[in-house]
Amino acid sequence: MAGAKRFSRFALAGAGLAAALTATATAIVVASGGDSHAAARLSVADPYIPLPAGADQMAAGYLTVTNAGRGADRLVRVSSPGASSVTMHRSTESSMESVDGLEVPAEGALTLTRGGTHLMIMGWKQPPAVGDQLELDLTFEKAGTIAVQVPVKPLTYRPGS
Template sequence: MRRRTALAGALVLTTGLALTGCSSGGAPVLEVTGAFMPQPVSDMAAGFLVVRNSGGADRLTSVTSPLSDHVSIHETKDRVMRMVTSFEVPAGGQLDLERGGNHLMFTGLKERPRQGDTVPVELHFEKAGRIAVDVPVKETTYNPRKQ
């Protein structure tokens, strides 16, 4: 009987440790895909992309680009846009920045990129650090969800 109790206790302890290890999520493993910027028609532009995370949770905290000294991250809820300080990139999930939703906002453009150009952007994450992305400029009406 003692042997079964000891075995059951060891099994519970091992299972608990395994679950604790899973819940911490570990380091984020980030991949950026689907980036694009519609060709701007003024001194402002928007940027869209997907950040896939196959590791632990992280946060997008800021964005920089030589295109503008003022790049911010914007949330859209109930068709109202507002600047936010960060976006969560969930463990094992993704952050979608897409038309009609959350996005990057470039204001006071130093130049107006044209369709076919690429815009260098650096995404800053709380844990993963910086990720450089070359964002292709698409036609003004481009929307990959409608392709």
């Protein structure tokens, strides 16, 4: 009898532990699946567009998306009320390639920078000038759309310079 009691107590303790683990796991799933802000907490810093050099006003946009959350997200679309086309590109060794989306890692950042991943902006509704701002609407898979006012900077500007 004593032996059987001991066994059942042990079994109960084990069952309790398993229940606690399940509850914890469920809580994580709820947090990442139900509340997108708990999964990916995004903010955008240092956005800028160097003044385009050519008459065709082909421009690049650069910015950093920081993710303070524990879930990854993905930039899937960029548009602007002030330009007909905004696309995502990655510069390669000798050319560039368009990309469908860009990962924003959990507790990390997506950095769009000169010579690397960048936005390509075409079809300006008004000719850009230094000091202008262009709204870019960044749509993320989970976090939804974030609108950013992006300043047009001198051609050779770099953040911090």
